[in-house]
Amino acid sequence: MNWAGRLWRAATGADAFSDGPRRRLAVASFVDSLGSGLWLPSMVLFFTRGAGLSAAVVGVGLTCAGITSVAVTPLVGRVLDRHDPRRMLVLSYAIRTVVYLIYPFVHSAALFIPLVCLAQAAAQAGRSARTMVVAGLADEEERIRMLAGLAAIRGTAVGLGSLGATAAIVADTRAAYLAIVLVNAVSYVVAGLLVRTLPTLERAQQPEAHHQTKAERRQLLRDRRFLVLAGLNAVFLAGDSVLLVGAPLWITTRTSAPPALVGVLFTLNTVLVVLLQVSLGKMAKTLSGAGKAYLLSGATLLLGCAMFPLAALGGVAAAAGCMVVGVIGLSLAEVFSQAAGWSVPLALAPDGKRGQYLSAYAVGEGFMTFAGPGLITVIVLDGGGLGWLGLGVVAAAAGVAAQWLCRTGTPQTTRG
Template identity: 30%
Template sequence: MSSAGPAPVRQGLWHRLTASMSDPVLRALVTATAVSRIGRGVFLTVTVLFFTQILGLGAGEAAVVLAVSSAFGVVASLVGGWLADRWSARRIAFVCETLGGLLLASYALAGDFVSALVLASLSGFFDSVGHTARSAIIARGLAPERRVHARAVLRTVTNLSIALGSGIAAIALALGTAPAYRSVILLAGALCAIGALPLLRIPSSADAPKRSAAPLRTTTGSIDTVVQRERSDWRRRSPWRDPRYLLLTVLSAVFGMQFGVAELGVPLWITQETNAPTIIVSVLLILNTALVVLFQVRVSRGTHDIRVAGRVTMIAGWLMAAACFIYALAAGLPTWAAIAVLIAAMVAHTFAEILSQAGAWGLSFELADPVRAGAYQGVFGMGFSLGALASPMVVNATAISFGFAGWAMLAAIFLAAAAGILWIARRAAAAAAASGHTAA
């Protein structure tokens, strides 16, 4: 008879999520995310159609509104990081996300291009400041081995909530009337504002440590040398003086363009170059969401180790390159074959997304200076926002313009970015090991 103990019980998704709620920081973040992202899902679903069908904006005007809002988000990432290093990140996140929700609700009162542009810019700005403050909260309020897990849990909750919000938004899409659109937008804004309330329950340990507010003077009138050293050390720890982290930010932003492939490239490729029905776009989006919800937490285990984070990012690079080539193969195939190929491509694409996000989270936390956690997360978030801005142009200039050759260009871009991130991770791990041996 075997003396081995009972086999370990495999934990389901719901059990893994609820087990994380014992931590007060993560519990507050999960609660806030679950509520606010329902509102964001409503808004994302109806925004473009509200602009074009209700406000009467042209496609170009709607694109300008969204682009300017994204640009404000880039600036807001830096502002949020700067603020989170100087004041309470909890209160900054609460105030900014509340304001963002109220401004989002104000969309219901918009009547023309100018009002939509102003509201979108302000709402995007405050939402991005709040998001960066949340990243600083995770960096300071959770143990290093728990940070990536927390981001994975929050991303899973985000996807579930956005899916629920999209279902609520379908009411407005089905009715198609201005009152219906404005009503769901008011609901979306209210949910985003209400979702900020749990952030006030986050412990103060998530805030930045106190700094000297003003220079102290000795009896001779000279500035105290302790304060001088503190301020000099503060400037030295800036992410803008960290070439390794800046390179990581750039390469992560490049790889982050894979979201643009899913949001822009794939729908255009399907409708213009394949025989697949248009509805397959929705099927692929649902498949992507389901896989992220099922596997993001599980796949993210261990990526707080920078060596593991580098390896999974390289795997993501190979998967993304494969997805690009598989997408390209769908052109000209019979309908059934095109559908099968596109589904296979989306599976590879989604796992590339899951792995790359896990690797990026691990490296962005572990390679950052903990004293300037807010500034580091702000710079990393800024890079991601810039990648999101550039992705439509890059995808259009490659895959959509040149077909198979363009998809090959994209594959090479993603592989090169992943290889660069792997190189950074290996160098960082070697440096850490050498430092440990020296200290020993």
């Protein structure tokens, strides 16, 4: 095996995909993410230039989709605890396939907004279901390694897909955008068929989840440590909006760095996350390890944010250098927080409630999806350098608090 092959195996944790079901899940994740990589860069252009919707309508629709994903998470958690998560993941792919097959016929807000909300709700359910599938296929020691490997695989696929999207964006025709929509729909079909071949997981065979008392259903709301950790986790997710919204705005409006640097920084982030997710993410295999990962995430997010105001003070070379260091910090923060975000709900979930805990933890992700860009825009345009430093300090404090909560005692309930 050449050096490139060895690097790929190390980066993706290929040893974690040693049997047939795990390999099929990995292939399904790759195919799904390849389609997503094609779709995400061209999504807004498809709806505005290909479907004729206004930018305001698209913005309202995407905001409604983010709110919907937050609203459905409690229901998703209860469903996942009652049914085989493999079947729920297949259903998520099926719903998204139907939505994307209807997208070519969208020309009004009345059809666009319900469809994009349905697609986002299905995607949110699919993420929680996939984590539960991994938990069913791997033992406690291997779960985080397998999840990290899947994240590396998905990141690689999204990067490759985004290269393909460039051709459609350059062509800028309705036919090119329609091709991307249909390819993405096909990717969901292929991924769903692969997941359907996975073995039935034990969760579907636990009927006690159907007969919980009201007190048992409220157990999650009484788990204050978990709820605080879920809230703190949302702070670290702000790093995504910093990269997607904050960095491009800051580079183009407040620094002397060339606008082309934005694409370079996106590529740098993708490469770093793919290469480091498995090797660094493995520290979060335990609850205490997840606390350390959160601490490091807060520290590196502070480093990344501190580089932004410095980039505004120098010339072209200094600005570019500071932005590169800043994105390295953001990338490390993403790796650490993502691994901790998988570990905490799996470690703290009682038997029969893993789906509810995973879905509750995902609320922060859904919230930051629609609120994060706006918050970061306010920091960039109004807060300036002090805004960036304030965000970094908040993230560092969240890291300290999360580590303390993760090492305070042990989970009070048996792990699911």
